[in-house]
Amino acid sequence: MDFTLNDEQLMFAETARTLLGDTCTPDHWHRMMQQGAGFDASRWAQIVENGFTLLLLPEAAGGMGLSELDLALILIEAGYVALPEPLAESAGVGAPLLASLAPGHPVLADPAAIIAVAPAINPVVANADVAAAILIEKDGRVWLAKPDQVRLTPAACIDPLRRLFHIEWDAGKAEDLGPADWSQALDRAALFAAAQGLGLAQRAVDLAVAYARERTQFGKPIGSYQAVKHHLASAQTAIEFARPVVLAAAADVGHSDLHSRARVSHAKIVALEAAEQAARASIQVHGAMGYSWEVDVHLFLKRALALKAAWGTPAFHRSRIAARMFAQPLGADQTFARQAG
């Protein structure tokens, strides 16, 4: 029993923090919003160059064969910068799903190739227009289509850096990859949404802290008032108690059983709740500025709202926790229990 991260994991996370911190700054967000862009090719190239898209792929498929925990740590950093590019869905969900069905598929040969995912549970597909392949769920099978083999209609999203599409497609023009374990894809997607949620939450708190130290009213920084402090302390508390759940879910997700599913769902609920709570506290602390487009806090609220509902609503995930709670023993000795048989 050991809940600590190893040096290699900490190093990877540090690399991601530096790279994303340098390449996804407020200036970058502003420029992308002005251009109506949701994808920055040069940043994606650097993400690819650092190997982040190959992390989860098995070595047999040309990947690094690392774990969901390793990628989750990087995606916490992605959340911290509200990363627009689809690192989570492509490298965290699409690539391993494709590799599990067709390890030699040519799309996997290119580490920069974006693999979009269209599960039945989501009404829209993210980043489908820049994808090399779209993996579509139908009748428990996976169908692979290229963007030019389907009809994509942009779906306007409240998050200005998130690009969504409705998809119409014809099985006759897509490649049937056979039956697949979509619940595993959903587990990974929910886990990585949760990881991003932690980063979103921390950034929202940090933005508010910076503002509350600078902004003065009644002759003092507003951050010296307890009413302001307590909003942010509550948000930080939510983060502190979501983080170990996300890490444990990441360490567990490979089991694909009742327990790991409940933990992933738990992580998704509490991490995105923390993100929403932190973003709302941050807006409140920023006052009228927080309600404006001028301050970047809105990006974190909007991404939190998007990820909260994508890949299973809170109600969906709560039902997966209930399934574990009411079918298996509960109690103090059951925290790390596994389903018998």
Added chain:
Amino acid sequence: MDLTYTPEQQAFRAEVRAWLEVHVPKHPLEHYDATREGFEAHRKWEATLKSGDWGMVTWPKEYGGRGLDLIQWLIFEEEYYRAGAPGRVNQNGIFLLGPTLMEFGTHEQKQRFLPPMASGEEIWAQAWSEPQAGSDLAGVRATAVREGEEYVLNGHKIWSSRAAFADWAFGLFREPGSERHKGMSLIFFPLDAPGVTRNPIRKINGHVGFAEIFLDNVRVPAFNRLGEEGQGWHICMATAGFERGLMLRSPARFQQAAAALAALWKDRKDTCDPVLEADVIRAHMNAESYALNIYQTASRLMAGAKIGPEASTNKIFWSEMDIHLHETALAILGAEAELLPPTGEHDWLDDYIFSLAGPIYAGSNEIQRNIIAERMLGLPR
């Protein structure tokens, strides 16, 4: 990261479970705060625990422990709550003063105080708060004057849990004339020493859970001072770190309560508002979140880290989840919630009342939020 128990840890769990199955009293003891008899019955239980060497498993063997690590302590606690074993009447001693003594005490002090603490022969109360020094603890006025090899203690302490029946107290005193955080010392005194008067105070459930203590020229040997003279504030903050961060409220307590809540829900859901199921699930999630956080903290401490201001987030989390859990139970009980249960049955009502103390004791949650904001987030004072 490895979230599985080693074979040794599993064997340890089995050992704890087997011992508790034989020794845990078949009928619940009267509450230690209710009467002297209840208190003494719990002292006897502490002696039984000691007979199996279970008094405080993390302490070194020479001080009455087993020299085990924090993961083993968590396993012990899980089995302890799972078995429904009696509450720890000496929790102020073993969970708060004990770790502090371990860090700041001399070898002689550890030898003198820890073994009888682990065995329940000496049961401890905390004597920090005063009528005018609650959240603003640096406002304590009780004094300690050095006279040769003795201290003479004077003052008025209040809200001391267990002090109505306990044997010893660890108090915060100041050198006369000193101000605020300076000049304070942490000094132990026997609660039956000449010059000590204690008046029990009834809690809102009717129990005499705490007491006020008057000290009138109480003489104790200088040996009873923990740490250096004037280091009292620093030591208190370390104690508060243990209190808030790890030991006082182990996760097992809440996991068992959440499991009991799930059972109550299963039992009664046909006659309840279905919306309550979300709260039952939430209570389970909260208990799990807390357990995972504490496992993470235990791992960090075992890897050499120290408890910091993040301990304040723990205190907020467990106290608020405890209230939520118990208000959910009362909502499920519905119109019956106001009825006192028959002896021996799960007393959701009393546990609910107790949960309301959570955001107050061990440093009010308002103070905890200030600590988080100032010391974790760096907001100005």
